[in-house]
Amino acid sequence: MKVGLLQFKPEFGDVDANIEKVQKLLHNKNFDLLVLPELPNSGYLFSSIDELNKLAEEIPNGKFCNALVKICKEINGYIVSGICERSKGSFYNSAVLVSPAGEIKIYRKLQLFSEEKLWFKPGNLPLETHEIKGTFGNVKIGMMVCFDWIFPEITRTLALNGAQIICHPSNLVMQYCQTAMFTRALENHVFTITANRIGKDINGGKELAFTGKSVIVDPKGNYIYRGSDDKEECFIVDIDPSKALDKHVTKLNNVLEDRREEFYFN
Amino acid sequence: MKVGLLQFKPEFGDVDANIEKVQKLLHNKNFDLLVLPELPNSGYLFSSIDELNKLAEEIPNGKFCNALVKICKEINGYIVSGICERSKGSFYNSAVLVSPAGEIKIYRKLQLFSEEKLWFKPGNLPLETHEIKGTFGNVKIGMMVCFDWIFPEITRTLALNGAQIICHPSNLVMQYCQTAMFTRALENHVFTITANRIGKDINGGKELAFTGKSVIVDPKGNYIYRGSDDKEECFIVDIDPSKALDKHVTKLNNVLEDRREEFYFN
Numbered sequence: 001m002k003v004g005l006l007q008f009k010p011e012f013g014d015v016d017a018n019i020e021k022v023q024k025l026l027h028n029k030n031f032d033l034l035v036l037p038e039l040p041n042s043g044y045l046f047s048s049i050d051e052l053n054k055l056a057e058e059i060p061n062g063k064f065c066n067a068l069v070k071i072c073k074e075i076n077g078y079i080v081s082g083i084c085e086r087s088k089g090s091f092y093n094s095a096v097l098v099s100p101a102g103e104i105k106i107y108r109k110l111q112l113f114s115e116e117k118l119w120f121k122p123g124n125l126p127l128e129t130h131e132i133k134g135t136f137g138n139v140k141i142g143m144m145v146c147f148d149w150i151f152p153e154i155t156r157t158l159a160l161n162g163a164q165i166i167c168h169p170s171n172l173v174m175q176y177c178q179t180a181m182f183t184r185a186l187e188n189h190v191f192t193i194t195a196n197r198i199g200k201d202i203n204g205g206k207e208l209a210f211t212g213k214s215v216i217v218d219p220k221g222n223y224i225y226r227g228s229d230d231k232e233e234c235f236i237v238d239i240d241p242s243k244a245l246d247k248h249v250t251k252l253n254n255v256l257e258d259r260r261e262e263f264y265f266n
Numbered sequence: 267m268k269v270g271l272l273q274f275k276p277e278f279g280d281v282d283a284n285i286e287k288v289q290k291l292l293h294n295k296n297f298d299l300l301v302l303p304e305l306p307n308s309g310y311l312f313s314s315i316d317e318l319n320k321l322a323e324e325i326p327n328g329k330f331c332n333a334l335v336k337i338c339k340e341i342n343g344y345i346v347s348g349i350c351e352r353s354k355g356s357f358y359n360s361a362v363l364v365s366p367a368g369e370i371k372i373y374r375k376l377q378l379f380s381e382e383k384l385w386f387k388p389g390n391l392p393l394e395t396h397e398i399k400g401t402f403g404n405v406k407i408g409m410m411v412c413f414d415w416i417f418p419e420i421t422r423t424l425a426l427n428g429a430q431i432i433c434h435p436s437n438l439v440m441q442y443c444q445t446a447m448f449t450r451a452l453e454n455h456v457f458t459i460t461a462n463r464i465g466k467d468i469n470g471g472k473e474l475a476f477t478g479k480s481v482i483v484d485p486k487g488n489y490i491y492r493g494s495d496d497k498e499e500c501f502i503v504d505i506d507p508s509k510a511l512d513k514h515v516t517k518l519n520n521v522l523e524d525r526r527e528e529f530y531f532n
Binding site: 110111113114115117122123126127147150151152153154156157160176179180182183184186187221249250251252253255258259260261263264265266 | 446450
């Protein structure tokens, strides 16, 4: 199964330019599942609700989603992408799973980071997993967005629901996550794909830099890929997703079945 | 507050030699809280129940506990140590908290590793925290043992119960934990003290090597100490345990209060 990520720099406030950039960077690529960063349609550093009104889109009929559907159909692959979503007058920092048939599943970031709390409503959808299908077989994937990573319960819940691959669109400003993701992969025996963005957003008299270094980790906690901190890059790698079905750390230990639930959170 | 750890090599099967070694290595040390490795009274690599019968002790009246009580009184400090425990005909891979007044609290390893499952009963006590007191003030500590680390629920439960310092006696054979402990510290904003052993156990035709590299991590995920992989060493450092009371990652984010419990484990 060919999985990968696109690390790039969205232009704040220019959805059309971002669509064009994604189309160009994915032109002639071949993948079964590809992960894009958080908020790649809008950019990150908002300074007003007016900007959100202008940049967010309804799912599934907005132009960024339409562009993703077109790419997925052409390539016959799935994309998980962050998206600045508008729904019933509210805004969500969301992720979408787009299938080659044009079906779309939504996840809304549960753990908003810092000033995102000023702009977005916290996620209100369950941590579901979704089965994707192809010549690679049937594989379950889970979605989480950026800061969700620091709460171990998020990845754990997705793993308990059967996720083999955690798709993780990100706009990381610190570098903890890239170093810590091996823990999330190992403790759940899942693949993780963290697609981070690069570059700066400059808006409303503020400036914010993002750290790149996108990572892919295997279920034993080995780094398959570590991206650069400042280059746009599309990385695709062949993995065997069935490796995430085996939850054994030793012959006698299983990271999910060994859980002593009755002692947790008491 | 002076906290630290003792990294050393217990002699398999020789409780008296191990008591003597701990006494010698802690002679004239000055600490408020010190953590010893897992199973420092007995050693690790059992090959029969007879060995456990001979080496395990009842708490609080066994000779290893008595020796710890004596040290704690002399130094006027607390010790958290692993201990091979016998109770009502069963054996537990336990940890004890010993106070300068000679009081003893017990934790029994919840997540047994590999062949430990052949020898020990899984822990049956709650993940409590304990308040310790001194010139350093009142501080809450939690205990977990070795492989417990890979289950994020264990550290999280201790943190939710108020633990500021996670005391973590260990006999690590792999090196994941030492690299991953910064994640446990950061995601809970707690101090962690992982006291690992060094050297090999050779017993019953088998051999097992331990990885040393004991670590102390602060609530922001910074390594305060990384031990050697092969030397006996006692490291003591001054920390401000109140730093573990502040759970903020940013002004608007708190690693415990931000938890979206209603979405976890569903």
